[in-house]
Amino acid sequence: MDAVFRIWRSDPTTGAGAFKDYRTPASEGMVVLDAVHRIQADEAPDLACRWNCKAGKCGSCSAEINGHPRLMCMTRLSQLNLAEPVTVEPMRAFPLIKDLVTDVSWNFTVKPRITRFTPRPPDGADGTWRMAQRDIDRVQEFRKCIECFLCQNVCHVIRDHGKTDAFVGPRYLIYTAALEMHPLDTADRVTALKKEYGIGYCNITKCCTSVCPEHIHITDNGIIPLKERVVDRHYDPVMRFLRVITG
């Protein structure tokens, strides 16, 4: 059977854009990225689409499919209603470059601002460390992140309020959580979380968690524990009083 894909096309010189419909055959097991490739090969070779591994591991092909932020390579046509046109749009939180490709470069400027991994001295004379598996399970969950930026895309602080100067976004809160909870790390990012990374802007609507293709529990396992650390240090009245009298 055929399916209709309603794809956002833009003119990179003027920035103007509109949806355009493409009809293409849908076969068993196809994903949205297959359809986009087919359309490129058959009728629109200049259709811009960022992709790489086509296996859900590189996080390049993020888009909004029927309004839902998803990886195109992991969205099967069988999950969609093909009786209606399938809309495919670029991520809305980032500036458009062309068609389905957005300028995500802001994300790459955030990470260097976060205090880097700072390990304790090695445990053994041979320069190695000892860590128990149970102590790294949580960090390994966060390190599954493929940097698709879908969480950044749906975060209302970024998407609706454009607070990219004051807030690092869920991706980099998870990055910070992976460092803070790393058994070997000795750096302290708690004050920076409050003052520089803007963790207070997050009001735990969990939109980020709901779109994560790696199913990382971004809010419950990452952001909330970080918020607790910030609260313990900066908002605990007893501690605050003690700090005042002890300097």
Next chain:
Amino acid sequence: MAAHATYAYDVLVVGAGGAGLRAAIEAAKAGVSVGLLCKSLLGKAHTVMAEGGIAAALANVDERDSWTVHFADTMRGGQYVNNWRMAEIHAREAPARVRELEAWGAVFDRTADGRILQRNFGGHRYPRLAHVGDRTGLELIRTLQDYTIHLGVTVHMEHTVVTLLVDEGHVAGVVAYDRERGRFHVFAAKAVILATGGVGRAYKITSNSWEGTGDGHALAYRAGAELIDMEFIQFHPTGMIWPPSVKGILVTEGVRGEGGILTNTEGRRFMFDDIPENYRPQTASDPDEGWRYTQGDRSARRPPELLTRDHVARCIVREIKAGRGSPHGGVFLDISWIKSKLPDAEAHIKRKLPSMYHQFKELADIDITKEPMEVGPTTHYVMGGVRVDGDTQMSRVPGLFAAGECASGINGANRLGGNSLSDLLVFGQRAGQYAADWVRTQPARPLDDGVVSGAIQQSLAPFERGSTAENPYLVQQDLQELMQNQVGIVRSHAEMSEALQAIGALRERASRVGVDGHREYNAGWHASLDLDNLLVVSEAITRSALERRESRGGHFREDHPGQTAEFGAVNIMVRQVADGSMEVSRVPIPPLPDALKQVIEEQKG
């Protein structure tokens, strides 16, 4: 006239996968200025797809392991046509490269006493692969990426190199375009390190991402470097085969390392039917011994599913051809059977192979904890590449280095699983170190304006021809079909001679491809520019495979099924000669030093 460079660096690294990032780190730490070009966004390179692990003789799980065993395993797996110096360096230095990743923040799975856990893999005598579940490549690339961003390396994302600039035989820089705007940029550099990965996109069924178009191979070749071992292509035995749209996506060897078995439609474990003589002493005699091996019983020998990839791939092809294949034309790979051995098998599989579970569940509606997967061979890796000095990674073009998959030597005729990630680290580090040393003695070189404008003009030619000309996608598809069918797993003189003719015809068509639209992020234009590189590597593979009239490792000739001593003593080399044509020659392999010869002898049996 001299061209004006947009950017100038001491060392320019082309490619930002594992090898490129590791090279950039080393050069930056040595204090020279470093530029890094990525074809994609930073951190998206094909290295993220590596699943199983990094091979390094840490001896954390089995203290009998050492660099000598790893060296002997690598040479045996490569059928002894490896660059033995590279195999030696690799085995010696891999443990230090893995430990340093931990110091940079990598979080490997742990042993009970808290050290880096290692798993079994094909062709490795002892559990040797440091890993993170089945997403080791992501961990490696993210660790290197997060470390690199604090070193002052300038990263240029979504840039593709169209030509290397050479001055008096020395590397002088590159011309590249950026995808976002379609503008050309000239980079001056005293040294260029190619780390561009593989050539899988020359084939129809491949585990490689779109980037694997042989860019580094072709750039080096056109600049006067030599390519060796191009006939040796690794067809990974287990790629997904169903549904059609996912055909080729990798199914990690880790599935077999954790106890997964291969069966045909009759339910027979066919791998027990064909065990090569030189592996027989190390191979389990029955299924029970094989299972005990995967569970860490040190007295047991490995199951035949963990024989080398070339052999397993051929056995699978044989089953399919004999009509004993699975419904969609593959064989069965079953990990769910271990529930008869382990009480918590389902949770165990999900913990050990999370992305495989996820991949099959999401893309094929298959729950691998409950039912077998269908798998078949997929083009995975090229052992061949730029011929480099084993110690420094410099090619015969002064100032041009290569590391990782686009370089050649360490793997010989067949790569062992896990040796790729360690190769990236060991030789990426060396390339970075020696390139930094090199540039200290080199002057900045002039860039030839005529060459720069010629390269730009040629790159823009598809726009002049317009979309009524040849469609670049169709030319690429026809090339992939040709290489898959005629220069694939089973090869013959007749088919490959035809293929060579056909490649010539495709080159004609490629010279006529055209596109419409703007230069900004124009996928059809990018596909047009990739074609030339794909054609160079396809011709190199075909000519080299015609020349090697024997079967060895990843190269199987049905008209010459046996191995010969004559070809065991040479590497096949191609280079471009003055009239622009490709010359094929045989290069004798230098004799093994006695000490290494002794290591190999000791490890036999």
